[in-house]
Amino acid sequence: MKLIENVRDMKEMIQKEKKNGKTIGFVPTMGFLHEGHLSLVREAVKKSECSVVSIFVNPAQFGPEEDFSRYPRDEDRDLRLLDKEGVSYAFVPKPQEMYPRGYRTYVQVQDMENRLCGASRPGHFKGVCTVVLKLFHIVQPDTAIFGQKDAQQAIILKRMIRDLNLDIVLRIMPIVRDKDGLALSSRNAYLGSEQREAAVCLYQSLKQAEQAVKDGERNADLVRSLIQEKIAGEPLARMDYAAVVDSENLKPLETIQPGQTLLALAVFIGETRLIDNMML
Amino acid sequence: MKLIENVRDMKEMIQKEKKNGKTIGFVPTMGFLHEGHLSLVREAVKKSECSVVSIFVNPAQFGPEEDFSRYPRDEDRDLRLLDKEGVSYAFVPKPQEMYPRGYRTYVQVQDMENRLCGASRPGHFKGVCTVVLKLFHIVQPDTAIFGQKDAQQAIILKRMIRDLNLDIVLRIMPIVRDKDGLALSSRNAYLGSEQREAAVCLYQSLKQAEQAVKDGERNADLVRSLIQEKIAGEPLARMDYAAVVDSENLKPLETIQPGQTLLALAVFIGETRLIDNMML
Numbered sequence: 001m002k003l004i005e006n007v008r009d010m011k012e013m014i015q016k017e018k019k020n021g022k023t024i025g026f027v028p029t030m031g032f033l034h035e036g037h038l039s040l041v042r043e044a045v046k047k048s049e050c051s052v053v054s055i056f057v058n059p060a061q062f063g064p065e066e067d068f069s070r071y072p073r074d075e076d077r078d079l080r081l082l083d084k085e086g087v088s089y090a091f092v093p094k095p096q097e098m099y100p101r102g103y104r105t106y107v108q109v110q111d112m113e114n115r116l117c118g119a120s121r122p123g124h125f126k127g128v129c130t131v132v133l134k135l136f137h138i139v140q141p142d143t144a145i146f147g148q149k150d151a152q153q154a155i156i157l158k159r160m161i162r163d164l165n166l167d168i169v170l171r172i173m174p175i176v177r178d179k180d181g182l183a184l185s186s187r188n189a190y191l192g193s194e195q196r197e198a199a200v201c202l203y204q205s206l207k208q209a210e211q212a213v214k215d216g217e218r219n220a221d222l223v224r225s226l227i228q229e230k231i232a233g234e235p236l237a238r239m240d241y242a243a244v245v246d247s248e249n250l251k252p253l254e255t256i257q258p259g260q261t262l263l264a265l266a267v268f269i270g271e272t273r274l275i276d277n278m279m280l
Numbered sequence: 281m282k283l284i285e286n287v288r289d290m291k292e293m294i295q296k297e298k299k300n301g302k303t304i305g306f307v308p309t310m311g312f313l314h315e316g317h318l319s320l321v322r323e324a325v326k327k328s329e330c331s332v333v334s335i336f337v338n339p340a341q342f343g344p345e346e347d348f349s350r351y352p353r354d355e356d357r358d359l360r361l362l363d364k365e366g367v368s369y370a371f372v373p374k375p376q377e378m379y380p381r382g383y384r385t386y387v388q389v390q391d392m393e394n395r396l397c398g399a400s401r402p403g404h405f406k407g408v409c410t411v412v413l414k415l416f417h418i419v420q421p422d423t424a425i426f427g428q429k430d431a432q433q434a435i436i437l438k439r440m441i442r443d444l445n446l447d448i449v450l451r452i453m454p455i456v457r458d459k460d461g462l463a464l465s466s467r468n469a470y471l472g473s474e475q476r477e478a479a480v481c482l483y484q485s486l487k488q489a490e491q492a493v494k495d496g497e498r499n500a501d502l503v504r505s506l507i508q509e510k511i512a513g514e515p516l517a518r519m520d521y522a523a524v525v526d527s528e529n530l531k532p533l534e535t536i537q538p539g540q541t542l543l544a545l546a547v548f549i550g551e552t553r554l555i556d557n558m559m560l
Contacts, residue, residue, distance in 0.1 A: 007445055102529070104391050105409075105443035110384045129385075137445040163385035165287055165417040249382070 001083040003090050007098075010091050010138050014052075017088075018140065022049040026141030028132060031055040032072040032186040033081050036176040040145040043173055045086045052139050053082050054091040056098065060106075061127030072189045091139065098134060106130045109156045109163070115250045116152050116243050116264055117275065128153055129160050136168060143169045147176075149183050151264055151277040155250060175276070177203065183276045190272040198236035199269050202276040205230035205242075209263055213256055213280050220244035220253045223263070231267055240266035240273060247279060256280060281363040283370050287378075290371050290418050294332075297368075298420065302329040306421035308412060311335040312352040313361050316456040316464040320425040323453055325366045332419050333362050334371040336378065340386075341407030352469045371419065378414060386410045389436045389443070395530045396432050396523050396544055397555065408433055409440050416448060423449045427456075429463050431544055431557040435530060455556070457483065463556045470552040478516035479549050482556040485510035485522075489543055493536055493560055500524035500533045503543070511547055520546035520553060527559060536560060 004010045017024060025048025027040045044051040055078055062068035075092065082090050106126050112118075113125035136144065146154050154172045161168050176184045181203035182196075191199055205227040212223055227242040244253050247262040264277040284290045297304065305328025307320045324331040335358055342348035355372065362370050386406050392398075393405035416424065426434050434452045441448050456464045461483035462476075471479055485507040492503055507522040524533050527542040544557035 011445075011447065102439075103443055105387065105389050105440050107385065107387050110386060112384065134443075134445050137447075159382075160385050163383050163414075165291075165414050167291065167417075 001079075001087050001090055003079060003092060005092055005094070005097070007093065007138055010052075010089070010093075013089060014138070014140050017050045023143070024048060024139060024141045025051045026135070026139045026144045027051070027053045028135050028144070028146075029053060029055055030057045030071065030186065031078045032074055032189070033078045034176075034184045034186065034188075036147055036149060036184040038081065038085060039176050040147060040173050041082065041085050041087060043145050043171060044143070047171075048141075048143060050088045051086075052089045052091055052141065053087050054093075054135055054139070056091075056093055056131065056135075058098075058127055058131040059095055060099065060130055061124050063121055063123060066121070067187075067190075072186050091135075098131065107133050107160065107164075109159050112152075112156050112159060112250050116241060116245070117266060118152070120240050120266065120273075125153070125156055129156065132157055133160065133164070136166060141168055143171055145171045145173060148172050148277070148279075149175045149185065149275070151247075151262055151279075152250065155247065155262075181207070183274075185274060187272055187274060191269060195236055195269045195272070198234050199267075199274055201231055201234040201237050202265060202267050202274055205265065206263055206276060206278045210278055210280065213258070218256045220256055220261075223256060227263070227265055231265070236269055238268040240268060281359075281367050281370055283359060283372060285372055285374065285377070287373060287418055290332075290369070290373075293369060294418070294420050297330045303423070304328060304419060304421040305331045306415070306419045306424045307331070307333045308415050308424070308426075309333060309335055310337045310351065310466065311358045312354055312466040312469070313358045314456075314464045314466065314468075316427055316429060318361065318365060319456050320427060320453050321362065321365050321367060323425050323451060324423070327451075328421075328423060330368045331366075332369045332371055332421065333367050334373075334415055334419070336371075336373055336411065336415075338378075338407055338411040339375055340379065340410055341404050343401055343403060346401070347467075347470075352466050371415075378411065387413050387440065387444075389439050392432075392436050392439060392530050396521060396525070397546060398432070400520050400546065400553075405433070405436055409436065412437055413440065413444070416446060421448055423451055425451045425453060428452050428557070428559075429455045429465065429555070431527075431542055431559075432530065435527065435542075461487070463554075465554060467552055467554060471549060475516055475549045475552070478514050479547075479554060481511055481514040481517050482545060482547050482554055485545065486543055486556060486558045490558055490560065493538070498536045500536055500541075503536060507543070507545055511545070516549055518548040520548060 025044035027044050107129040108126050180200045209223045224242050231239045242265040261280040266275045305324035307324050387409040388406050460480045489503045511519045522545040527540050541560040546555045
């Protein structure tokens with residue numbers, strides 16, 4: 001695996017690979033890799049002739065009060081893991097390489113970015129879209145691989161790719177969970193042991209909602225309140241949002257449409273904000 | 281010359297040209313071509329192995345009260361002119377091809393887009409950046425050629441290209457003027473004959489300001505007021521703005537820095553808004 005730290009070198013390598021007719025598979029990450037990330041990485045390595053994984057904790061997607069500076073980082077471990085998976089290139093740029101002095105260009109997917117997580121994290125998806133578009137221009141992937149864990153991100157990026165006429169196939173890989181069902185997340189590292197136990201309420205609330213829908217429930221409000229009640233029953237948890245939305249445009253649904261409904265929630269466990277979701 | 285009306289066909293052709301190692305020169309226009317446009321087109325034909333000219337009156341860059349619907353169009357004449365110049369491809373998409381139902385992704389170069397023309401045309405440069413980025417993704421040019429006439433546009437696009445890590449060389453061609461000095465513009469077609477005569481005041485005001493600077497004047501306010509006085513002396517003209525700004529970041533200057541100062545103005549002649557500028 002080649003470690004690349006600046007944009008120019010990365011572009012040069014990509015140009016060379018493309019000239020040799022190689023297909024490029026790309027996994028953008030913020031590092032502190034877990035099995036969720038690695039499932040994306042394996043997909044890239046398996047399906048593309050050249051695989052690129054970026055590690056970049058993107059300041060533009062964190063609010064001023066958020067956890068940018070304390071976001072967990074372990075570059076050495078990440079690079080060892082990627083090397084072991086057979087990745088071709090790890091792209092690890094510094095913030096000033098991605099956002100040099102005078103930087104001022106941003107991309108927005110209007111009307112989808114202020115819903116769900118965007119409501120509690122203003123500017124978050126603008127930061128995500130901007131950095132992902134930049135990375136796309138640098139890495140020029142044929143396929144980009146993201147996790148279903150960040151469902152809203154995947155839906156917004158799909159829209160951005162289509163709207164901006166990019167020729168990139170977006171692959172969304174299923175959520176990887178711990179034994180008890182908690183979705184893997186770098187932020188799980190923030191949890192104390194009691195909090196870690198409490199955090200399973202996100203998954204359990206989704207399972208409960210899913211069961212209700214399997215049993216025939218179609219009222220979105222009722223399903224949403226099932227989730228809220230479950231979270232309210234966990235003393236260490238505080239609801240941010242629970243949403244039942246159209247999986248194409250993220251608009252709230254009144255009636256659940258199996259096959260195109262996304263259940264999504266965000267919950268604070270202490271200071272740590274966790275998200276989870278399920279497609280119905 | 282090949283006429284292409286949809287994105288998929290255009291991409292296919294470009295892919296073929298690129299496979300054959302051809303360099304792509306691109307001129308985006310809104311049609312109703314004049315000698316100003318043709319100077320860009322000639323540059324593309326001369327310097328690139330494959331030249332693409334787009335004709336697209338971009339609804340996203342017009343305000344609701346602006347002249348989108350009455351903007352002058354003459355596609356047949358435009359295509360004849362481009363054919364005569366030896367252009368390889370004319371790309372003429374319909375609005376619904378560029379902005380299909382559900383479209384919602386926009387690009388902004390913050391802090392540069394609300395100055396000068398952006399102050400009187402809110403959203404204008406967001407529309408420009410968005411359509412140009414889309415066209416860049418479709419046409420994938422090595423070189424894109426724009427006119428100095430739209431100085432702010434050129435400066436903003438240069439910033440966008442750099443910020444978004446695009447590998448596109450921006451070439452800016454000088455303003456083409458009528459015999460009396462009026463900068464060529466598709467909107468000159470709106471002018472009656474008296475208005476047409478009055479319109480020369482834009483150029484004359486710039487020349488007067490340039491002379492003052494040549495004579496040693498460095499006070500930006502004073503130079504700006506020379507322009508304003510000249511425009512005020514023309515009864516058919518109404519000042520929109522006159523600005524003396526840094527040619528890199530568009531910030532207003534107090535002191536003129538020869539080599540990095542842009543004089544720019546916009547003036548209404550009747551209902552018609554005209555722009556002009558000069559680098560000092």
